[in-house]
Amino acid sequence: MVRLAAVLLGRTRSIGVRLLRAMAILSLILVVVTIGSTCIGTESINFSTVFSDPTMHTLFFELRLPRVIMAAMVGASLAIVGAALQALFRNPLADPFILGVSGGGAVGASIAIALGIDKILGGIPFLFLSAFLGSLLAVFLVYQIARTGRTILPGALLLAGVAVNLIASSAVITIQFLADPNRAHQILRWTTGSLDVVGFTTIRHMTLFLVPAWIALLMMANKLHLLAIDEDTAMTLGVNVKRCELLIHLLCSLLVAVTVAVGGAVGFVGLIVPHAIRLLFGEDLRIVLPGSLLLGASFLVAADTAARTALGSTELPVGAVTALLGGPVFLFLLRRRQRYSAL
């Protein structure tokens, strides 16, 4: 089945052709999913009256559309981070949620909320900054623990991620107890992930950080391609490994922090999406990175649509949907990996 898809999609052609084809297919999917999702919801939208009827106008422009765009941006960010971390750590099980990067961000965000700091410092919401520091701390911690000289131990990486996650979720709970009850409720939504949003202010703030970070990561695709194959060889092919690692840590922390600050810790998107891209279009990081960006957007838009419509009027946290889908995928990959090399 997978092989058939690979043949149909032509894995052996030149990279340029394959990249264009992948981008065309994935863009088409994104367009279809996005349009479909704006139409689906508990309240049906009459598109002939969105401009004339104020209720419809609010429903579409203040609630439905921002939510779909936000889901797309969060999904795209998490998926590209997953693809980048998998390549950088040469670990197919890396994901911002599993490695505790999202957890670190959640602690940072919770502290900001508990302290009631909703200031905007020079255009940057303090929430973003605080979440960024949390994510950065988590990624450095996990990396330092797993790094032993020349190799990054795959098992240690994942275990360190588990530990950081446990510490982070306990910290968030503690902060909730210490915080004032109103704010505690606000923190609660960070633990499972939810994408409800009103209007475009948050999205404008997100765009300011996410889009440049996406571009910066995409510009590193060739270096990540070399790093995914072998670190020493990448070094002798002209990659400054230390600088690359630092840059990717910073960019990934920024992307994850912003998504956590606006939507909470949504898990497993960064795991499933890059794997799907690899199965369909091959291993080349210059396809996997932009491909994950597009498919990640489609995936989370679809998952969020399922989350807000599946149970009728009650809404499911989108993090629960992605975890229910992604958890089994993780276990399957773990099982498959054991056959190749011991964790």
Place this chain on the structure above:
Amino acid sequence: MMPPILEACHLGFEYSPARPVIADLSLSLHPGALCAFIGSNGSGKSTLIRLLAGVLKPASGDVLLHGRSLAKTPRQEAARSLAYVPQSWTMVFPFTALEVVLTGRSPHRPPFRLENGKDRALAMEALSLVEASHLAERPVTALSTGEQQLVSVARALAQQPECLLLDEPSASLDLRHRIALMRTLVRLRDTLGLAICVVTHDLHLIDSAFDRVLALRNGQLIVDDRPDKVLNDSTLAAIYEDQSIRTRSFEGRTLVWCD
């Protein structure tokens, strides 16, 4: 004599303090020279070649590429003259062999440019030089260690370097591919004037084709001479610190064994 491509000047390196792996080692590699690094396990061969390749940073002294400090040479520029084949590598993702070999072309491309047909042709040629064309579309994770080594060597050849550093390239190769590899190295030296260094335990590989044999013991260069001057009972006994090593010349080849 042509100026050296690669030089080591009073090189020193240690993994843990006060236990030097390489101590005050100097050497120079000239174009058109095929050199073998030999020595017992832990003598510092791999460390030396990793220092020369720029994978490790020397604790003291310096490595010079075309007379200029390797650490200060832009990496991309260094990668166009210097290629390194590691002893082993752990493949995690199922890249195809051709994809891996194509990465050897990346130092020659301007940033943000994808490979073109010429790069692919060069990569296929590199694979055929090590008689591994049939592996091109296979995922590297499914290859044997020896096949992976061939792919790694092909990747280094696709880099079109002036200096090629190989860390035990023949360790997992069968006889046919071992011979093919040696033939390729000799041809690259003779036609393109490459400087080639091979770390090896395989003393039978060191025949008349080699120009120099450099022997290491405890991180120091103790012998640097022509193969016929090195491959004899007393010199090998000194290098490996074992008196039972015997050699015999046989139709221009040297056979080595232990009593």
